[in-house]
Amino acid sequence: MEIKQFEDKNLAHYSYAILSNGEIALIDPARNPQPYYDFAKQHDAKITAVIETHPHADFISSHLEIHEATHAKIYVSKLLGAEYTHQSFDDGDTIKLGHSFLKALNTPGHSPDSISILAIDENGKEQAVFTGDTLFIGDCGRPDLREQAGAITSPRTELAKQMYHSLRDKLITLPDSVIVYPAHGAGSLCGKGLSEQNSSTIGAEKRSNWCLQPMSEETFVEALLADQPFVPKYFPFDVGINKKGAESFQKSISKVQHKEPVTCPDCASTLNPAILIIDTRPQEQFKKAHLKNAIHLMDDTKFETWLGSIVNPEEPFYLIAENETALNQLIERASKIGYETQIALAFVSDYGNETSHTFDTEYFKNHPDEYTIVDVRNPSEVKTRRIFEQSLAIPLYELRERCHEIPTDKPIVVHCAAGYRSAAGSSIIQSNIQNASHVIDLGEAVKTF
Template identity: 55%
Template sequence: MTIKQFEYKPLSHYSYAVLSEGKIALIDPERNPQQYYDFAKANNATIVAVIETHPHADFVSSHLEIHRETGATIYNSEKLGADYPHEYFDEGNTIHLGNTTLTAMNTPGHSPDSITIVATDGKETALLTGDTLFIGDVGRPDLREKAGNMQAKREELAEMMFETMQNKFSGLPDESVVFPAHGAGSLCGKNLSEAASSTLGEERKYNWAFKENSKEKFIETILDGQPFIPHYFGFNVDTNKAGAADLQTSIENIPFTENTKAEGLTVDVRAEADFKKGHLKGSINIQAASETAKFETWLGSIIQPNEAFTLVIDQKDNKNDILQRVAKIGYEKQVKEVITLSATNLESSEPLDLNHFKNNPEHYTIVDIRNQSEIEDGKIFENALAHPLNELRETAKKIPTDKPIVVHCAGGYRSAAGSSILENELKGVLIYDLSEAVKGFI
């Protein structure tokens, strides 16, 4: 048995290929299936199964596309209520893959339909735990109150997770290798480790969810301090339940125009420095300038799933890559057009006089756009007003406009988006982005 882990860093997502005797089962594949095809070809193997541990909230899966292109059978829990061709994979069901046996365990808690896959080959055991068991944490239980086939209140799911952690893993050996669907940086949990895998023995020692707890204390702990829920999460659950359209078909016919302008909601993905030099009035700077930037998360946290928008990129050659990133969260159908900008009729952003700000902070309204959990851990500026970025388009009008406004986050990436939102929402007010200079105040 060979298990290949694939990582998509911007969403802190891990997907897997289990290979045995020339046959492959894919677990929780991301939107672009090409890497899995390449792996199969390199190993002279055939993809025969795709297993969804649950309908994911934070990314769109390619399970249906892989089924259509390879004939692989899709497996998931009956509780998922999938709208595409599939076979049930619930407690005790098995898939034989060469010398490897894949066995399903129903492990509700993150969602009512979550499963864990137990892969065994001789004395080897691996656990593909989806969003149930992470390294150092467990999946959050508050994402299925408004989406999916089976909806459940967070308290109900928290209780399910307690029962799962108390009972489901008890008969498995300490040497079992744990392979989760997410690592640190994911919004599907709150204290995920940087480690990409672990053993069940290590988790039993160090993961809080395996500690002896009353049900009441466990529920209190798991519900406390969870991150915000991005706008797109429920939309992705429903998209994955139905099965997404093929990736390339979805993006190849989106119009593209060079050296032009746009009206309406506009997302500019260029680097902050380029945006500030010249951008379209009213555009929002959600940067995709690096391969690891959390572009997808913030696109889906700032823009609603039903909002059409124009996408501004730096050059034509980057169109396909950017659209693939938009499609990771299923937003490609909302893109009206992709454009590059002409050099005329652009607005620039005013640079902050950092020395004046340091010496006269009372002359500014300071807006803290970090997440609520970050703000609760401690303010960087005592008099800053809390307006988390995921809510800023809705709360901007509540910000006083009698002084120039300085926007800050924790490192500079988010404040580029936040300051561009306020430039659009608060007309006639000087908006400054503290950007990376915030690090000098921490």
């Protein structure tokens, strides 16, 4: 048996191919299926099974596309309520894969329909367990994403209790030598304290993972529910798409309409002012010139997460990049969260009728009371340390809806922790508060404070 791990760093997502005697099973495949086809070709093997550990909230899976292209069976829990052709895969069910076997373990907690997959080699040895969003390295999955999404909805407290028993009754009873392969690593919003490691063992996790230590159910539930990260707007939307199965990757992104570059006022005049503008160009280009009311969401490792946190599901938007290569890459990245269908037009631009205000950092240091300071960091960051005591804390993911709370009697300075979110935040405020005379992005200068 050979196990191949695939990583999407931007979404901190791991997917897997299990190869045994010319047959491949895929687990939690990413939106673009091509890497799995390449793996199968490289090994002269056939993809015969695709397994979803649960309907994912943070990315769009290619399970249906792979089924349609290869005729591989899709296996999911019967509790998922899948709207595509599938085979139920729950406690007691096994899949023969070449000389190996895959066994289903129902492990609710992150979601009511979560399963883990135990890989058993040709000698009957339990070799690895694919834990989806149930057990991570150093943490376990959050239980608060399925209160209003999916075929089955459950209160977070009930799911947290189920997580307690899934970890203790199903996973830590496995041999210490069993390798743990999770669906996510550090940076994912599907948990709150994930390790940078991409795999571990049951034994190592029993020794070091907080959620596997001896404690009462009540203590566990309280600890698990505390300080979970925010839920991006797109999460329930993606659960719905994955429950139905998404359109094929290439077919869907090919439908995105491209416009000739916007380089002058006449070019820009054809745009609908009611449609949101997402400008992904580097900071210096945006500040020099950008379209009125554009939101500055730079091409960065967390582009997908912030796009799906700021833009509502099914809300149309224009997508701007600095060149065609970047534009095509960003369309593909938007498709990972199912947002490619919302792109009204995609185009390159170096034109703008707005510029960003320059800022005297030294004057600000000496006269902070002359400004309204808006902190767009997450609540947990603000709780740990307020950088400016008099700041108004509104997290970036709520900013579009809460701009009315910001006073406009002083210039507005926006900050985060390093500059990426404040760039987006200052542009959101500028586009939403028409009588704000000066909105300034503190940017990387916040590090000096």
